[in-house]
Amino acid sequence: MLLVAGVLIFGIVDRFWPHPAFAASRLGLLAAYFGLTAVDLSSYLKNADFITNFSPLYTAVSIYLLFGFVWFGLYSSITSLYPNAIVSNQHAISNRPSELLYFSLATCRRCTTL
Numbered sequence: 001m002l003l004v005a006g007v008l009i010f011g012i013v014d015r016f017w018p019h020p021a022f023a024a025s026r027l028g029l030l031a032a033y034f035g036l037t038a039v040d041l042s043s044y045l046k047n048a049d050f051i052t053n054f055s056p057l058y059t060a061v062s063i064y065l066l067f068g069f070v071w072f073g074l075y076s077s078i079t080s081l082y083p084n085a086i087v088s089n090q091h092a093i094s095n096r097p098s099e100l101l102y103f104s105l106a107t108c109r110r111c112t113t114l
Helices: 002-016 020-046 055-081 097-112
Strands: none
Touching (some): 002 020, 020 055
16 A cells, blocks of 8 residues: 555656656556565465366466566666666667567566576
C-alpha cells in the first residue's frame, strides 16, 4: 500500500513539477510494486499441489507478465534519467514506451531460459 501511495504522490508531483528524478522515482516504485506482487503470486503457485483447473497456469502467466513490467519500470526509470541510455537501431527509445515494453518482455523471456 505504501508503494502505491508513493507512486501516486510522485505521479502527482511529476505532473505539476516535471523533473526526471520524480519520473524515475515513480517508475522505480512501480517496478518494486510489480516485483513484490509477482513474488507474492509465486508463493501461491509454489503451494499448488496439482492442476485441477487453469488457475496455476493463469498465475504463471501473470507472474511472467509482472516480471516483464518490472523490467519495463526499471528501463523506463533509467531512460527518464538518461534519455540515450538504451538505443535501438541507432535511435534512443526513451520516447517510445512500446519498444521498451517489448525489450523488457524479451529480457524476461531470456531470463527464464537460463
